[in-house]
Amino acid sequence: MTTSPEREESLTVVYVEDDERLARLTAQYLGTHGVTVHVVTRGDVAVAEILRVRPDVVLLDLMLPGLDGLEVCRRLRERMDVPVIVLTARTEEADRVLGLEGGADDYVLKPFSSRELLARVRAQARRARGLVGPRANRLEVGPLVVDATTMTATLHGKPLALTTYELSLLRVLAERPGRVLGREQLMELVTGNADDAFDRSIDVHVSRLRAKLGDDPRQPRLLKTVRGVGYVLSPTE
Numbered sequence: 001m002t003t004s005p006e007r008e009e010s011l012t013v014v015y016v017e018d019d020e021r022l023a024r025l026t027a028q029y030l031g032t033h034g035v036t037v038h039v040v041t042r043g044d045v046a047v048a049e050i051l052r053v054r055p056d057v058v059l060l061d062l063m064l065p066g067l068d069g070l071e072v073c074r075r076l077r078e079r080m081d082v083p084v085i086v087l088t089a090r091t092e093e094a095d096r097v098l099g100l101e102g103g104a105d106d107y108v109l110k111p112f113s114s115r116e117l118l119a120r121v122r123a124q125a126r127r128a129r130g131l132v133g134p135r136a137n138r139l140e141v142g143p144l145v146v147d148a149t150t151m152t153a154t155l156h157g158k159p160l161a162l163t164t165y166e167l168s169l170l171r172v173l174a175e176r177p178g179r180v181l182g183r184e185q186l187m188e189l190v191t192g193n194a195d196d197a198f199d200r201s202i203d204v205h206v207s208r209l210r211a212k213l214g215d216d217p218r219q220p221r222l223l224k225t226v227r228g229v230g231y232v233l234s235p236t237e
Helices: 020-031 043-053 069-077 093-101 114-128 164-174 183-191 201-212
Strands: 011-016 035-040 057-061 084-088 106-109 138-141 144-147 152-155 223-226 230-233
Touching: 011 020, 011 043, 011 114, 020 035, 020 114, 035 043, 043 069, 057 069, 057 114, 069 084, 069 093, 084 114, 093 201, 106 114, 114 164, 114 183, 138 164, 144 164, 152 164, 164 183, 164 201, 164 230, 183 201, 183 230, 201 223
Parallel strands: 011 035, 011 057, 057 084, 084 106
Antiparallel strands: 138 144, 144 152, 223 230
8 A cells, every 4th residue: 555645636546456566666656646555466355345445446457366357347336336447458459348348437558657547547536526527517318317416317317327437428418418429529528538549438338328328229219329420318318
């Protein structure tokens, strides 16, 4: 565990990584920038530690002893919606898609820049705290209500169990009802950076969000696909 007083906001991270040297160096760097890091080296104890610490962000390797990172992410998603950044050496797009489909909010390839990782941690923490982008306090799109103050969403009065990324994505769409948003535009609005987006990343997030909205993926009525262009949140269901 590494801490350091810094002018930046104080954050807590659980880093699940079996490469102890990498974990130590990363924790030291984050610690010098005001981030408290709890390192976990095994996947089979990760969820319990994350639930105990209740961090602002989870950094999660995929190849872990005891339990792989994808399963850790799935089990974690059943218990809480903390932002999850996957860190892995796997470079295939299919692996990245699996990580996102498993509930990850962001994906960083090894070897990574410590400075970039810190920026991503802060961005995910701000998003989880509802501090990203311009917002109205309450957004209503047909039967959908997004409350930016409480960071919650309801559909037909029933609460939606969304991750912080999904809620941010839904808010971005709800702020622009009836307007088609391209994939890069959505990534820019949600994360503040579309440079590192790969082709299917936003599609995976939209697919997960659509499922939670109860939309038929073949004939969605609320979150629609405009082929070759992007996505639109329909003002009427």
